[in-house]
Amino acid sequence: MSTRPELSEWLSDRMGLVVLTVVSVLLAALIVLPYLQYVLLGVILAYILMPAQRQLEKHVRSMTAALVLVVVAILTILLPMMYVLAVALGQALDIAMAVQDGSLNVENVEQQIELEIGYAIDLQETYDTYQEPIATGLQEVATGALEFVGGVPSILIGLTVTVFVLFALLRDGDRLVSWVRYVLPVEDHVQRELLNELDQLMWASVVGNVVVAMIQAVLLGIGLMVLDVPSVVLLTVAAFVAALLPLIGVFAVWMPISIYLLVVGETVPAAILVGYGLLVSASDTYLRPALIGRTSAFNSAIVVVGIFGGLVVFGAVGLFIGPVVLGGAKITLDLFAREWAIAEGNPPVGPLPAADPAAETATETGITGESAPGEPAVDDSNGADGPEPAPEDDSAEDGEPGSSDGPTP
Template sequence: MADRPPSGEWFAKRPGLTVLAIVATVLGLLVILPYLQYVLLGVVLAYILVPAQRWLERYVSSLIAALSLVAVTILALLLPLAYVLAVAFREALNLVDVIQDGNGNLDVAIIESQLENVGYSVDIVEFYQTYQDPIATGLQGLAMSAVEIAGGAPGLFIGLTVTVFVLFALLRDGGEFVVWVQRVVPIEDDLLAELLSELDQLMWASVVGNVVVAAIQAVLIGIGLAVLGVPAVVLLSVVTFIFALLPLIGAFGVWVPVSIGLLATGQLVPAAILIVYGSIVSASDTYIRPALIGRTSAFNSAIIVVGIFGGLVVFGAVGLFIGPVVLGGAKITLDLFTRERADAPHPVTGTGTPGVDSAVQTAPETGLTGEQPPESELDVDEGGDTETNADETAAGGDEATEREHDDSPDESDESDESNESDGTDKTSETDETDGNLENGNETATDTDSELDR
């Protein structure tokens, strides 16, 4: 992919097109926003089914493969899911009716006697009569919520239709969509590839890993409850699936209260079996989850918990899967931003002169600026190489080296001190030399006179 021009320079040269692109993006988001959760659900389903799409494309066209997978998804996933939710909703209403009417099979006396055996004396009838109004208010709110859910069926149908079309489009043209995203996002190609890779790991951990683990535990707990004859098996299985998505709760949130209920009603053997069976199912989380998820740095318990509950509020039911991915993606993006900011070149600060090459310095002796010679040329023997170099420089006429030699007063001072230390002998020798020179001059004068004659 070709290198992108600098973003700031490019935007500055095309302000009109930049503003138009921003406005178009905002308007597009406003159109998508009412059905954002269904669009995200389609993205999640497409992510799960992409390997199957690639496998089918070996034998049929991408169009046929996408249509086949969409049909299988509707028949194998959406319809059973709708049925399970309907059954769970009906069982929840039945429990509400039993509690509200008091005509169910709950034997209050047996429950009270079992609680007394373990050290708790509770009058359930008196408790219900005391808090009857708050309980009735809560049940009324639950009924109103059920009515609102039923009234929102047309909107649910439209949203699922959006999900189906998004799923089909991504399965058929998902590769082109990824290339388009890489062209649109204004960051370097290597950084974008790294970001998409990390998000892929997060999506796998959230959707495939956590959901598969939660589904396995929900099915196992549901089978155990059905064998023991516990009522509302479908509802409890759905609740187990939701709790299993939370790392701090898990399947404990279902089988522990049910076991306590069985103990309270005197069913000691089923309660003991459920405790042992539930412990095994919950312990399987320790082995299944790491095998499916592996190690993802940005995917920790805090992100899972906050992402699930926050995702439920913002995105609805699909927020169970999207919420942790959004939070984890935000963490990865900030980590990438911090790393690139730390690696970016910074201006040189300090006492030195900015912008000067370190290889070009000013010689402290001469005041001349030039490139420093190699260290081997700077290594000079203090014993006598300095005088030899000075003689060679005087013969060759190197003015710069003469300055360097002349600017070394220490050696001249040492020579003067040594001459003064010679004493009278040196002085006498000098006088004799001067006398010889005078005699020589007189001889030369006599010779010149004779030549003139």
């Protein structure tokens, strides 16, 4: 049981220190906010690479392992990601310019549609009707591209921040988690349970969901390349984003392309793409449960709202961190409601809200495993099992800011 004094009494006796702390935190937040998305990207990469860091630390020093993994992340993640996004942006601009300057032969498309379906469609009239919103959309694409090019120096600075955050977290991640647990005025058993639940949520959103989307997007991109579909990189990026969304997936990309191929007379490629696309979409049924499992705070509504809201608030990294923020809020509210009920003498009946024994991640590998129904989850990193461990004095164990016994960040 924690030996910390009552928080309200402690704060009232040290008001000067409280004001100084609040001002310091606000100033620090003002410094971090301009590059928040790059800091979060570093956190995500550190979470992904931490199992490899632990394995390397068995053979080399912590700093050496962190340097090796930073170089690997730059060469295999950051640089390829920037290259793919640049190519996709270039293809999007080419399509936008082709539509805007009229280089697309609309008449040939109209004739082909009439031959295929026996019904004349005036695409030019449709374009003229919606010319203003189309022009506005194309202008926004062009403006975004110019802003991207003009913001390259800022992006490079941001990626430098990401690299240093990644290195620091890989080398000192355990100490950082222990420090956070030390300064956070929350009971130790609640901290352990919260970190365990957040670990499951991070695995489901950042690792499992992204890996599934990446696999499906690459498979679809290979199929589009074999069928000689133009703008393959742009369509692959679009498939990756679509695959992140539940109930939508890569179907939103390959189906319109199949219809287009059918309309322009490419019947065989259209049929092949339909069959191949169905296989890629069906892989979601097997890949997602295998990698993600189930977690009580990770459902379709949280994913969709988290992705689109995260894009607005955090930028591109919000695709991954948005669902974690929403799911983490749900977990925290569940824990708060449970602890409040216990404090009022009304312990909850049945399974505790934040506990979900169906989704567990191994400390070393991060691979999900299945627990038996009704069997409490086990937190191997702290030696406490179940969402409500027996009272114990953890102040000596968790009160040291330099302790390295904290859970994986």
